[in-house]
Amino acid sequence: xxxxxxxxxxxxxxxxxxxxxxxxxxGAGPGDPGLLTLHALHALTVADVVLHDAxxxxxxxxxxxxxxxxxxxxxxxHRSPQLRINQRLITLARQNLRVLRLKGGDPLVFGRGGEEAxxxxxxxxxxxxxxxxxxxxxxAATAGIPLTHRTLAQSVVFIPxxxxxxxxxxxxxxxxxxxxxxxxxxxxxxxxxxxxxERLIAAGRSPEQPVAxxxxxxxxxxxxxxxxxxxxxxxxxxxPADAPTxxxxxPVVALRDLLGAWQLIEPMRLTPPARVAGLGT
Amino acid sequence: xxxxxxxxxxxxxxxxxxxxxxxxxxGAGPGDPGLLTLHALHALTVADVVLHDAxxxxxxxxxxxxxxxxxxxxxxxHRSPQLRINQRLITLARQNLRVLRLKGGDPLVFGRGGEEAxxxxxxxxxxxxxxxxxxxxxxAATAGIPLTHRTLAQSVVFIPxxxxxxxxxxxxxxxxxxxxxxxxxxxxxxxxxxxxxERLIAAGRSPEQPVAxxxxxxxxxxxxxxxxxxxxxxxxxxxPADAPTxxxxxPVVALRDLLGAWQLIEPMRLTPPARVAGLGT
Numbered sequence: 001x002x003x004x005x006x007x008x009x010x011x012x013x014x015x016x017x018x019x020x021x022x023x024x025x026x027g028a029g030p031g032d033p034g035l036l037t038l039h040a041l042h043a044l045t046v047a048d049v050v051l052h053d054a055x056x057x058x059x060x061x062x063x064x065x066x067x068x069x070x071x072x073x074x075x076x077x078h079r080s081p082q083l084r085i086n087q088r089l090i091t092l093a094r095q096n097l098r099v100l101r102l103k104g105g106d107p108l109v110f111g112r113g114g115e116e117a118x119x120x121x122x123x124x125x126x127x128x129x130x131x132x133x134x135x136x137x138x139x140a141a142t143a144g145i146p147l148t149h150r151t152l153a154q155s156v157v158f159i160p161x162x163x164x165x166x167x168x169x170x171x172x173x174x175x176x177x178x179x180x181x182x183x184x185x186x187x188x189x190x191x192x193x194x195x196x197x198e199r200l201i202a203a204g205r206s207p208e209q210p211v212a213x214x215x216x217x218x219x220x221x222x223x224x225x226x227x228x229x230x231x232x233x234x235x236x237x238x239x240p241a242d243a244p245t246x247x248x249x250x251p252v253v254a255l256r257d258l259l260g261a262w263q264l265i266e267p268m269r270l271t272p273p274a275r276v277a278g279l280g281t
Numbered sequence: 282x283x284x285x286x287x288x289x290x291x292x293x294x295x296x297x298x299x300x301x302x303x304x305x306x307x308g309a310g311p312g313d314p315g316l317l318t319l320h321a322l323h324a325l326t327v328a329d330v331v332l333h334d335a336x337x338x339x340x341x342x343x344x345x346x347x348x349x350x351x352x353x354x355x356x357x358x359h360r361s362p363q364l365r366i367n368q369r370l371i372t373l374a375r376q377n378l379r380v381l382r383l384k385g386g387d388p389l390v391f392g393r394g395g396e397e398a399x400x401x402x403x404x405x406x407x408x409x410x411x412x413x414x415x416x417x418x419x420x421a422a423t424a425g426i427p428l429t430h431r432t433l434a435q436s437v438v439f440i441p442x443x444x445x446x447x448x449x450x451x452x453x454x455x456x457x458x459x460x461x462x463x464x465x466x467x468x469x470x471x472x473x474x475x476x477x478x479e480r481l482i483a484a485g486r487s488p489e490q491p492v493a494x495x496x497x498x499x500x501x502x503x504x505x506x507x508x509x510x511x512x513x514x515x516x517x518x519x520x521p522a523d524a525p526t527x528x529x530x531x532p533v534v535a536l537r538d539l540l541g542a543w544q545l546i547e548p549m550r551l552t553p554p555a556r557v558a559g560l561g562t
Contacts, residue, residue, distance in 0.1 A: 037317065039549065108429065114427025121543040126544075128545040129544065137415060154441060158438075177457070178461075180456070180457025181461070261402070
């Protein structure tokens with residue numbers, strides 16, 4: 001673990017106090033440590049204990065000074081039940097610790113942070129919600145896909161796939177979104193991508209509409225696979241089952257070809273490098 | 282202006298190079314300097330010139346070391362035409378400067394950053410897109426509104442109001458979104474809120490559905506006004522015309538009453554405080 005003094009905020013910035021006995025629900029962003037917010041970095045530096053999801057990148061966990069507790073597993077594997085996580089946050093806060101609940105992306109966009117905040121409020125524990133760069137927004141930016149564009153896309157909808165902390169929309173809702181939303185962003189999209197694409201085509205979306213799958217977004221391990229709605233299922237089948245996968249659907253995906261060659265995407269690095277394999281215990 | 286040495290990244294973090302002659306399109310987040318990303322802070326520190334929108338909070342501009350150029354005005358007032366901004370980015374980059382294009386929220390969610398990136402690519406100028414905490418996501422978090430909730434809301438759609446860098450959805454698209462999206466987030470929502478609410482009610486949304494208007498989100502000046510779809514127009518009329526206004530529509534707005542009393546929202550401060558009035562020139 002880094003020494004406390006090695007990671008500190010610039011001297012001009014005065015963060016709000018992280019009081020013992022309180023909980024910060026913090027979004028860690030999509031993966032690149034450079035997409036951490038200053039609040040998140042501060043919380044990592046001063047928290048006594050960090051309860052994190054499996055989706056938080058090891059480069060980010062390496063910045064923590066407190067005890068790390070992994071309460072999540074990747075898609076398809078076992079997770080700690082939500083009620084047990086809620087109870088654990090309460091118990092640790094009542095031990096007068098500074099408790100950091102760290103989630104990939106933003107804590108309230110399919111992060112189930114709302115449920116945790118409600119549990120803390122019901123228990124009379126003070127908490128702070130620190131928004132983060134949502135994985136879908138970070139993935140699109142790094143893949144060279146503008147989620148909105150003045151002439152191509154006015155509206156963008158975020159929906160969950162399986163295991164994203166929500167239930168995928170039913171047929172009626174999805175058909176309405178297929179007609180109303182210019183761009184769809186699907187979180188944890190791998191397992192159901194083929195079926196989802198079929199339903200969108202059935203609702204009137206063009207089979208030729210471009211789509212992009214982004215895995216391990218904004219990290220050096222990022223991969224982007226493009227396809228069409230018609231070939232989305234086939235493309236998804238080639239993605240490893242444990243890779244957190246964002247899917248962007250819409251005409252804006254085609255802009256990627258115009259931007260890619262000129263876009264810089266190198267993430268922020270740690271010096272010395274994080275010992276990735278040793279983390280998470 | 283702050284001296285260069287006063288704002289620096291922690292020594293363990295090695296940011297990617299910001300080369301002279303390149304442009305970084307950076308989201309500044311919703312307002313709280315604590316919601317800047319580490320990439321954004323780095324860019325503010327090393328950029329030679331910063332072209333910013335009027336929506337970027339003065340506390341954030343105070344962290345810049347380079348020359349500030351204001352290329353935006355608040356809703357309803359004059360803006361620099363987009364083509365002129367694109368050309369200016371290209372001209373400054375060709376002068377071998379480090380050019381920071383700083384936008385409120387995220388650069389690709391109603392920020393027109395996509396158009397700027399396309400112009401830079403067409404001119405053969407290297408650029409980086411740094412996503413940020415989108416204003417809608419930050420506003421909801423700070424207002425105590427989980428945008429998604431496992432039982433209340435599975436999908437959230439982002440749409441522009443007037444002056445948000447996009448065209449509001451037409452009647453057919455909005456009617457589909459009214460049926461398909463559990464939560465709607467409207468950017469720059471003040472001027473059209475009443476008419477929008479009427480159209481959503483006409484499409485079948487309950488007039489009693491709760492809504493929240495958030496202005497100057499995540500700053501010490503933040504105000505949240507709650508209403509229902511039926512009273513949204515009346516509530517919007519009381520909001521100052523130049524206040525950037527986010528509108529959240531959906532059942533999750535009601536959760537705010539359960540969270541508010543226990544939620545901490547104090548933003549990060551600067552020491553010494555930014556001389557707010559002297560900025561932007």
